[in-house]
Amino acid sequence: xxxxxxxxxxxxxxxxxxxxxxxxxxxxxxxxxxxxxxxxxxxxxxxxxxxxxxxxxxxxxxxxxxxxxxxxxxxxxxxxxxxxxxxxxxxxxxxxxxxxxxxxxxxxxxxxxxxxxxxxxxxxxxxxxxxxxxxxxxxxxxxxxxxxxxxxxxxxxxxxxxxxxxxxxxxxxxxxxxxxxxxxxxxxxxxxxxxxxxxxxxxxxxxxxxxxxxxxxxxxxxxxxxxxxxxxxxxxxxxxxxxxxxxxxxxxxxxxxxxxxxxxxxxxxxxxxxxxxxxxxxxxxxxxxxxxxxxxxxxxxxxxxxxxxxxxxxxxxxxxxxxxxxxxxxxxxxxxxxxxxxxxxxxxxxxxxxxxxxxxxxxxxxxxxxxxxxxxxxxxxxxxxxxxxxxxxxxxxxxxxxxxxxxxxxx
Amino acid sequence: xxxxxxxxxxxxxxxxxxxxxxxxxxxxxxxxxxxxxxxxxxxxxxxxxxxxxxxxxxxxxxxxxxxxxxxxxxxxxxxxxxxxxxxxxxxxxxxxxxxxxxxxxxxxxxxxxxxxxxxxxxxxxxxxxxxxxxxxxxxxxxxxxxxxxxxxxxxxxxxxxxxxxxxxxxxxxxxxxxxxxxxxxxxxxxxxxxxxxxxxxxxxxxxxxxxxxxxxxxxxxxxxxxxxxxxxxxxxxxxxxxxxxxxxxxxxxxxxxxxxxxxxxxxxxxxxxxxxxxxxxxxxxxxxxxxxxxxxxxxxxxxxxxxxxxxxxxxxxxxxxxxxxxxxxxxxxxxxxxxxxxxxxxxxxxxxxxxxxxxxxxxxxxxxxxxxxxxxxxxxxxxxxxxxxxxxxxxxxxxxxxxxxxxxxxxxxxxxxxxxxxxxxxxxxxxxxxxxxxxxxxxxxxxxxxxxxxxxxxxxxxxxxxx
Numbered sequence: 001x002x003x004x005x006x007x008x009x010x011x012x013x014x015x016x017x018x019x020x021x022x023x024x025x026x027x028x029x030x031x032x033x034x035x036x037x038x039x040x041x042x043x044x045x046x047x048x049x050x051x052x053x054x055x056x057x058x059x060x061x062x063x064x065x066x067x068x069x070x071x072x073x074x075x076x077x078x079x080x081x082x083x084x085x086x087x088x089x090x091x092x093x094x095x096x097x098x099x100x101x102x103x104x105x106x107x108x109x110x111x112x113x114x115x116x117x118x119x120x121x122x123x124x125x126x127x128x129x130x131x132x133x134x135x136x137x138x139x140x141x142x143x144x145x146x147x148x149x150x151x152x153x154x155x156x157x158x159x160x161x162x163x164x165x166x167x168x169x170x171x172x173x174x175x176x177x178x179x180x181x182x183x184x185x186x187x188x189x190x191x192x193x194x195x196x197x198x199x200x201x202x203x204x205x206x207x208x209x210x211x212x213x214x215x216x217x218x219x220x221x222x223x224x225x226x227x228x229x230x231x232x233x234x235x236x237x238x239x240x241x242x243x244x245x246x247x248x249x250x251x252x253x254x255x256x257x258x259x260x261x262x263x264x265x266x267x268x269x270x271x272x273x274x275x276x277x278x279x280x281x282x283x284x285x286x287x288x289x290x291x292x293x294x295x296x297x298x299x300x301x302x303x304x305x306x307x308x309x310x311x312x313x314x315x316x317x318x319x320x321x322x323x324x325x326x327x328x329x330x331x332x333x334x335x336x337x338x339x340x341x342x343x344x345x346x347x348x349x350x351x352x353x354x355x356x357x358x359x360x361x362x363x364x365x366x367x368x369x370x371x372x373x374x375x376x377x378x379x380x381x382x383x384x385x386x387x388x389x390x391x392x393x394x395x396x397x398x399x400x401x402x403x404x405x406x407x408x409x410x411x
Numbered sequence: 412x413x414x415x416x417x418x419x420x421x422x423x424x425x426x427x428x429x430x431x432x433x434x435x436x437x438x439x440x441x442x443x444x445x446x447x448x449x450x451x452x453x454x455x456x457x458x459x460x461x462x463x464x465x466x467x468x469x470x471x472x473x474x475x476x477x478x479x480x481x482x483x484x485x486x487x488x489x490x491x492x493x494x495x496x497x498x499x500x501x502x503x504x505x506x507x508x509x510x511x512x513x514x515x516x517x518x519x520x521x522x523x524x525x526x527x528x529x530x531x532x533x534x535x536x537x538x539x540x541x542x543x544x545x546x547x548x549x550x551x552x553x554x555x556x557x558x559x560x561x562x563x564x565x566x567x568x569x570x571x572x573x574x575x576x577x578x579x580x581x582x583x584x585x586x587x588x589x590x591x592x593x594x595x596x597x598x599x600x601x602x603x604x605x606x607x608x609x610x611x612x613x614x615x616x617x618x619x620x621x622x623x624x625x626x627x628x629x630x631x632x633x634x635x636x637x638x639x640x641x642x643x644x645x646x647x648x649x650x651x652x653x654x655x656x657x658x659x660x661x662x663x664x665x666x667x668x669x670x671x672x673x674x675x676x677x678x679x680x681x682x683x684x685x686x687x688x689x690x691x692x693x694x695x696x697x698x699x700x701x702x703x704x705x706x707x708x709x710x711x712x713x714x715x716x717x718x719x720x721x722x723x724x725x726x727x728x729x730x731x732x733x734x735x736x737x738x739x740x741x742x743x744x745x746x747x748x749x750x751x752x753x754x755x756x757x758x759x760x761x762x763x764x765x766x767x768x769x770x771x772x773x774x775x776x777x778x779x780x781x782x783x784x785x786x787x788x789x790x791x792x793x794x795x796x797x798x799x800x801x802x803x804x805x806x807x808x809x810x811x812x813x814x815x816x817x818x819x820x821x822x823x824x825x826x827x828x829x830x831x832x833x834x835x836x837x838x839x840x841x842x843x844x845x846x847x848x849x850x851x852x853x854x855x856x857x858x859x860x861x862x863x864x865x866x867x868x869x870x871x872x873x874x875x876x877x878x
């Protein structure tokens with residue numbers, strides 16, 4: 001129907017024009033068409049406006065009206081001309097514009113923000129601060145929820161009013177700490193040494209050093225809690241280095257009481273060289289078994305930009321033996337770099353030390369990095385791979401090879 | 412969400428909002444989709460009115476979004492209104508709003524206002540290149556070439572890379588205009604193209620051509636052409652610049668490569684001092700080589716063949732030309748294995764010099780050193796583009812030298828048939844950059860649709876000469 005209508009209209013239009021031209025009524029036609037279009041426009045307008053007229057610019061009035069008081073306020077404010085205040089203002093505007101910017105920012109953070117060399121560095125830093133703030137907020141909220149729940153539970157418990165009978169006093173954490181410390185002290189005398197090489201400060205950014213220290217704190221705590229702890233050595237440790245300052249932030253006064261050895265000496269000065277093995281993902285050698293007589297060295301380094309060969313270079317310079325974890329051998333690797341975090345290394349080494357079971361130890365590799373454990377031994381896998389390859393090559397390839405060797409001998 | 416086609420009353424907006432799954436962000440989502448669908452501005456206005464009535468205020472990000480819609484539709488008076496509101500409402504604006512305002516105003520009669528906005532923006536940050544682009548284009552559109560060039564030079568001084576559009580607009584808008592000053596500035600742009608290895612695209616090239624031909628009394632003529640392999644221009648018979656590095660550039664490059672690539676932050680990362688020294692004496696004790704072969708790389712050319720066979724083919728092929736060969740490899744090649752037959756290795760060592768690095772060393776660094784050390788005539792064979800080594804170089808100038816050198820000295824090996832295994836890709840004898848002799852200009856350009864990789868250079872040229 002519609003198409004038929006259209007056709008009709010077209011016919012009418014096309015017939016009108018020659019008709020008008022014939023009679024020399026150009027002016028009238030012009031008028032006619034104008035009124036026509038006008039009426040059309042009016043119609044549209046009517047359909048557009050529902051019932052009453054809509055004041056489309058009403059929002060402008062609102063925005064402008066609420067202003068005058070505020071303007072006077074801003075005038076009254078003492079003009080802050082310092083660059084810090086200006087930076088704070090821009091940050092506020094960015095936040096209003098919906099960018100990832102933290103709500104509160106300290107003076108120190110503002111300074112680091114201003115020292116960022118590029119726009120993208122600034123953006124990155126702000127996003128980091130924003131996420132940090134978000135996590136903190138969420139943690140706080142969760143804590144409060146938990147506290148409320150606990151209070152409720154206590155209320156209920158007091159209502160029932162049951163007295164507990166137990167032969168132990170409730171001093172778990174303190175006694176546990178004592179037991180742990182006892183073990184750690186023992187490991188300092190009899191334990192197997194494990195060296196953390198703290199000479200990578202200049203290879204890292206400030207944030208990477210902070211991450212390193214965090215990982216070291218985690219590994220120290222899991223070592224302390226283990227059945228048979230390592231005797232941890234922090235070698236090449238310079239006093240008042242960035243590492244040191246970060247450690248103090250975490251441990252505060254406990255830093256002096258830690259049951260580990262901290263020294264500015266190199267591991268080669270403390271231990272015989274032939275006993276040292278430097279663990280690095282870049283090593284061509286793959287670790288087969290955990291040796292209880294050797295001293296393993298782990299580089300205390302977080303390299304977000306994947307600086308290949310830094311720790312291998314260090315081991316090469318000192319002429320030390322190196323080794324890498326047999327990740328490929330046991331795991332079907334999917335994504336991610338082969339370098340693991342320090343606390344993961346610690347977990348793996350502790351498990352190996354206790355059980356010598358690679359499977360159990362490599363459970364600590366993050367799950368996202370691998371698809372699963374290799375079931376069949378690698379040797380057999382290789383054999384089948386070779387078989388497939390020879391089948392692929394086919395007989396022709398073999399013949400070619402034979403011919404080549406023949407030709408070669410002729411020459 | 413589908414934005415409505417007509418302005419709505421507050422009640423209607425309210426209803427829509429309540430139907431929306433998360434009412435808090437309803438307005439934001441709605442405005443976003445309005446921008447996407449390019450809805451009529453009145454609809455957005457009615458939404459803002461509804462918002463203002465409900466909250467008595469409109470958030471900054473909503474204003475910016477509305478501004479984006481206005482800019483998209485070129486509603487200049489609205490843009491000015493929004494700017495007025497923002498200016499009174501907020502102490503300062505952020506760069507996103509400024510960028511939108513500048514973009515919106517430069518397309519109108521109010522373009523001079525955009526310049527003041529640019530000044531304001533400079534106070535908080537370095538303006539982006541699109542901001543500069545809009546301002547420069549607006550200035551040159553209104554024949555304020557001096558102002559446009561001022562902005563352009565300011566942009567370069569701030570290390571903001573100009574877009575090709577900016578550069579092109581200079582040629583477009585100064586067409587047919589006289590003036591020694593103007594001509595000097597435009598030649599400056601061409602030199603910028605030369606120094607930064609920027610290749611104009613086809614339409615840009617056409618602008619350049621038209622500009623040259625329009626210079627009153629200049630008698631310039633432009634022709635599109637392809638340069639012969641010898642480096643001669645078929646149109647004006649002019650010989651293009653030689654691609655060889657100058658002595659100074661060459662020694663500079665080899666110095667930087669030893670310093671940045673081989674030693675870097677730690678010599679032990681790629682090799683060891685002893686090994687490097689051994690290699691240095693090895694190279695020094697022999698006459699210069701003609702071709703340096705990356706043994707391991709070449710040995711992987713045909714994956715179905717034994718690796719030493721591949722290498723053997725390559726060495727045989729290249730040795731025929733009576734060239735002095737150096738093959739770089741690793742020690743594991745010497746161990747008799749299924750891929751590396753001892754007899755073949757021995758045979759090869761009669762035809763070429765071999766150097767075997769430690770298995771954990773990087774042989775590419777040695778490849779670079781040996782080639783550079785042997786002199787300008789020496790070439791190397793590898794399929795590797797050596798990007799990682801180029802990245803080790805500390806400044807962009809040396810990186811460019813490296814690239815130039817690499818283009819010349821890189822022989823790509825490709826197989827055509829089973830028998831003839833290698834053919835030499837003809838290295839360019841001429842330098843592929845914008846160049847001039849005063850009365851001729853040669854400008855390489857690329858077709859817009861032609862895909863060009865960073866390692867390729869365009870083959871088409873614009874030849875401009877004076878009659």
